[in-house]
Amino acid sequence: MAARGDATRDKLLDATIRLVREVGYTQTTTRAIAQAAGVAEGTLYRHYPDKAGLFVAAIGRQSGPAVAWARDLPTRAGTGTVTGNLTDCLTRLATLRADIVPFELAMLTDPELARAATAAHAAEPGPPEFLAQYLHAEQQLGRVRADVDPGKVAVVLLATLFGLAVPPPQAIGALGDSWPDIADAVVIVIEGIGTTPSAN
Template sequence: MAARGDATRDKLIDATIRLVRDIGYAQTTTRAIAQAAGVAEGTLYRHYPDKAGLFAAAITRQTAPITAWARDLPARAGSATVADNLIDCLTRLATLRADIVPFELAMLTDPELARPADTAGTPEPGPPEFLTRYLHAEQQIGRIRADVDPAKTAVVLLATLFGLAVPPRRTTDALGDSWPDIADAVHLILDGVGAPARN
């Protein structure tokens, strides 16, 4: 029974991801999702309390591989270079954009999806928190200046990534190949924009 329930949830999530990508959020109704998954609409509500719950599950599925990778990012402090680690991190995060942004926009604009989820306990940290922890770890071993705020730097890096993601049709076929601007941006942030001293 449990295996069948898991299979049904997987089909519902797969259908949700596919429909949002192919026809957009507005047309992705619970009826359309159930039909695409090959189940009755009532079955959807046996597995998810509402559309918001199903969308949250779809986002979790999409972000899980990157979140798992980012969880180990702080342990990379002291290895490779700070620039290489940040370029790797931002490039991996860039691969999520095409899949995640439609869901995030829906969560921001739909009142049903925008209301806070009723979840028990504290939510697990995501990539922004792990990036902050990584920067702090690098700071502790002297590879980042002591006066730098790791949390604010993480925000700047992620905001820069969002800016580089315009136009929205840009994709990443292979890590790094389609995103040379990420390396440029990371080096700019790490090097700063101060003019060289004149003698």
């Protein structure tokens, strides 16, 4: 019975992720999800309390592997370079963009989904905390300036990643080859644009 329940949850999550990618959050109704998963709509509510709960579970399913890797980022302090470690981390997180960005955008317009996601992740840290912990550890080793706030740098890095994931088409067209990739963004944030060379 437990195995059957797990299989049904997997079908529902797979259907949710696929439909959000194809038609967007607002068009992905519980009825459409159930139909795509091959189950009755009532079955959905036996596994998830509401649409928001299902969507939060789908976010967790998609982000799980990359978040698990990011969780270990603080242990990499003192190895490689700060720029290289952050580029590696953000590159892994960027692999989620096709599946996670639609959910992130949905949270900007759906207060219920935003509240459910906030409540679900309130007790456990995520990429912002892992990045901040890593930068703090590098500070202790003297590889990051002592006067910067690791939490603020983490937010800027993730905001930059999000911005690169959903760029305005006209911006890409106007900048052409100057449109940055993740490695460019990390170098700009970490090394800055001053004239003093960085040791990182």
